[in-house]
Amino acid sequence: MxxxxxxxxxxxxxxxxxxxxxxxxxxxxxxxxxxxxxxxxxxxxxxxxxxxxxxxxxxxxxxxxxxxxxxxxxxxxxxxxxxxxxxxxxxxxxxxxxxxxxxxxxxxxxxxxxxxxxxxxxxxxxxxxxxxxxxxxxxxxxxxxxxxxxxxxxxxxxxxxxxDHGLSALYDVAGLSMMWGVLNSWLQGVALLATADIDASTYTPFAVRMAQGTVGWLAGYADQVDSGTYPPDDATLATHAGGMAHLVAESERLGVNAELPRLFRSLVDRAITAGQAEKSYPALLEQFGQESRTS
Ligand SMILES: NC(=O)c1ccc[n+]([C@@H]2O[C@H](COP(=O)([O-])OP(=O)(O)OC[C@H]3O[C@@H](n4cnc5c(N)ncnc54)[C@H](OP(=O)(O)O)[C@@H]3O)[C@@H](O)[C@H]2O)c1
Known part of the structure; x- marks a missing residue:
């Protein structure tokens, strides 16, 4: 020095x-x-x-x-x-x-x-x-x-x-992606419940419980990613695809923006087409390793 x-x-x-x-x-x-x-x-x-x-x-x-x-x-x-x-x-x-x-x-x-x-x-x-x-x-x-x-x-x-000097910047954007993922999904729910006159404050305790439950799965899913094996211990991607179809249909029927649900569904559909239907959710990672598609 x-x-x-x-x-x-x-x-x-x-x-x-x-x-x-x-x-x-x-x-x-x-x-x-x-x-x-x-x-x-x-x-x-x-x-x-x-x-x-x-x-x-x-x-x-x-x-x-x-x-x-x-x-x-x-x-x-x-x-x-x-x-x-x-x-x-x-x-x-x-x-x-x-x-x-x-x-x-x-x-x-x-x-x-x-x-x-x-x-x-x-x-x-x-x-x-x-x-x-x-x-x-x-x-x-x-x-x-x-x-x-x-x-x-x-x-x-x-x-x-x-x-690696690039890691702070990568953690930064990864953390922001996590934040916007949660916020946009919460807003999707707020918009859906609003069609039935349920205000955001009434819906939010349930939303928080769902988010916390989901976060609790991450460590186990990270082990699956790191080991490269995706046993469907909880639900298969095919089962998720069925739930996403409901989310897309309900959003469209109620006049709520369905872009985010359609994105969810298109990622899972592609994974299923690639033969991943019977695997657990993090098998979807393969779709995040590809160049983004515009269609
Ligand atoms: N504010 C936040 O909440 C926040 C949170 C996380 C990260 N950051 C990051 O922290 C950094 C600074 O943010 P900030 O909120 O402090 O922004 P800011 O209030 O707009 O300040 C910008 C600073 O950069 C200086 N600057 C700009 N161009 C320059 C140049 N050509 N040569 C020398 N100095 C120059 C400015 O000097 P002058 O005063 O002379 O214009 C000022 O000191 C950004 O990269 C931002 O993304 C900010």
Whole structure:
């Protein structure tokens, strides 16, 4: 790590998230240097004891570890282009949202400059930063992660997901897919029950029970996926297909949007055509490994 630093950590990017990150580090008692393209956004943090930097370069030079949190990777490249020669021996923790390829490219870029790199995904909104509720996924060098635990733990629940720098971004989108899957399925049910004048609050306790029951199957289904065997211990894909046909028909008859039920059914139909009818639900995974179809 580089020497002659005067703070523990530098934050580059003081938007909504960057200010929350810097604020949490100050609350935890760290010496924090901050830099933002628009300098006015640093004022509140400076009043709380953060140290100012007059450029991204001097900000990076102030600490052994820099946390970046700007809009996107294009912004990140613009912010770090002048800093490239200063990174040698330092650690960059990048919490800017992006995809796995961007994370791996950034890792190569920093490593070519002799720096260590952790890529992160913030699974939280700014007001929760600094609390256990704020999950921060990090991937890259485990040694770098372990060396910065006091800093990373001050931001929330710092969770190491693996050495491949693309993993944080992949966990990020996988988690979002889980979230939207649950939300859209809940809304489908709300719309169906509304046709019988059942309001969302009346329906929702049942929806929660169904969702929790389903989540309880996942660990066993994961074992099936990992072993590549799909014994139909509970229900076959053919049985699921029958239930989905009811969901599609009921939605269409009641004038409720049937796109989501039709998607469910088309995936299962394809699996059945591929000879999977007597297997358990996760055999459908094969359909997720294929290029998406437009028809
Ligand atoms: N807010 C959330 O709830 C949330 C949750 C999870 C993840 N994130 C991620 O966190 C990152 C930041 O989000 P945010 O909510 O803080 O966004 P924001 O409030 O819009 O802030 C964007 C930041 O990026 C800086 N920036 C943009 N272009 C730049 C450039 N070319 N050079 C230097 N700095 C540049 C901005 O500087 P200026 O002030 O000069 O414009 C500002 O500091 C994003 O990747 C976002 O996806 C946010």
């Amino acid at each position: 580089a020497s002659q630093t005067n703070s523990d950590v530098t934050i580059i990017g003081l938007g909504l998230m960057g200010r929350a990150l810097a604020g949490a580090l100050l609350t935890a008692g760290h010496r924090v240097t901050v830099w933002n393209r628009t300098t006015a956004k640093a004022e509140e943090l400076l009043a709380r004891g953060a140290l100012p930097a007059d450029s991204a370069t001097s900000a990076v030079n102030a600490s052994p570890v820099t946390i970046s949190c700007v809009s996107d990777y294009q912004s990140l490249q613009q912010a770090f282009a002048p800093v490239a020669d200063e990174l040698d021996g330092r650690l960059l923790v990048n919490l800017t949202s992006g995809d796995s390829a961007q994370a791996r490219d950034m890792a190569r870029w920093t490593e070519r400059r002799g720096a260590h790199y952790l890529d992160g995904a913030v699974m939280a909104v700014p007001p929760t930063i600094g609390t256990a509720e704020a999950v921060i996924l990090l991937s890259g060098s485990k040694t770098a992660f372990d060396s910065q635990r006091p800093v990373l733990d001050a931001l929330g629940t710092a969770t190491y997901v693996g050495a």
